[in-house]
Amino acid sequence: MTVRTLHHYEHTGLLAASERTDGGHRMYDRESVQRVHQIRALRELGFSLHEIRKAMEGTTSLIDLLRKHLERIELQVARATLLRDRLRDMTTDSEIQVSVDELPATLVAMSRVETRNQTSRCTCKLVAERDERWRRIRDELRDCMDRGEHPCGERAKAVAVAARLLIGEIAGADSRVSTILKVLARLSAPRSLAGWDPSLMQYLDLALAGLEDQPY
């Protein structure tokens, strides 16, 4: 929070200093400070100042606002996750020397690069095999979808069975620490995650890493 931000909020009629000193300095009482916090909270949720004002005036129901905004966030998360994963691969992979010119038609090519590098780098045949199975499931499923078949139809069902099996295998096998932590986060977030901040998470990560070679 900068002073300018407060001025801005005041200017747009979102917030008023409860009082002024003799010299003209703004004074904010407990209530006003609370209001500032509310505004910040809502802004961090992605709302515009205009929306916030409407919500605070009671013009719009907060629930409606949140519901409406949920969609945007969903999209944002999906997009950001994808981008992050792509970026991570690009930056951690020192082999790939990407230049701007090598980003030809947007980043669609990236997915191809990813799979190519994946198969060439994998030391474990099991992983490659699983990847192959995944690809088959994916292609078959896409075919089902493209043909307009019902998800519960015969073919889709068969594919789903294979998928479920593979999911079980992967979840059971590939369980390194950080992966588990992520799974855990996904499984129980935000329910059991209250109070688990990143530093604590990292601590648990280290602790788990410490007994990695020990049996259950």
Next chain:
Amino acid sequence: MTVRTLHHYEHTGLLAASERTDGGHRMYDRESVQRVHQIRALRELGFSLHEIRKAMEGTTSLIDLLRKHLERIELQVARATLLRDRLRDMTTDSEIQVSVDELPATLVAMSRVETRNQTSRCTCKLVAERDERWRRIRDELRDCMDRGEHPCGERAKAVAVAARLLIGEIAGADSRVSTILKVLARLSAPRSLAGWDPSLMQYLDLALAGLEDQPY
């Protein structure tokens, strides 16, 4: 892409129309179109036009740019995910009637609300029990951390064992379709996820849902 956007890029010196018609209309050859796509791609990755121009002029290494941006994205993902989960809980829970005033000190209180509602709503005792175990692990671990104990120390190790056990239990038990999908996405992303777009994912979700009551 709007025309205005192209004009803007031209104005900032990022892009030049390769030619003009007699009437003055801009003509973009294949190369220019490619350049536009590159710009769009980089912009979707979150870069500013200034950064893009620097990268395209060769002033900055693309890798450096990406690496630098990875941090921002990481933060974004973490934040957006958290917000999304909170929002989802708020909007799907019709019981909770949130008003602006009930967002007291930012959203920190939210976590408390969540856990409170969780324990009161849970029909299954097993879940509650697990939550309780989680809480204990969390608190114990936080205590270890606060005391500055090494993550591989005796106490932390013991907690880690308990945590690993619980993780296995949760991962093995709570496996509804959407959850599995999320786990899957986390486990294998972006490796096996290439070509799995959201619609295909949803299709798989439906297919899996169709055989939910069937045995393996």
Next chain:
DNA sequence: GCTTGAATCACACGTGACGTCAGGTTGTAG
């Protein structure tokens, strides 16, 4: 060749959420 309607042109101001600068005033610690 002519009309017509959609698209584009250049220019300029608008937007949102502040940042930043200038020149002056105030609060407070030593």
Next chain:
DNA sequence: CTACAACCTGACGTCACGTGTGATTCAAGC
């Protein structure tokens, strides 16, 4: 009492375009 940091008002700057205006141009149909 004197620094000096923090605040004041007012206004313009930023970024990535959006929007509006009035004029021009392009492509299609007749």
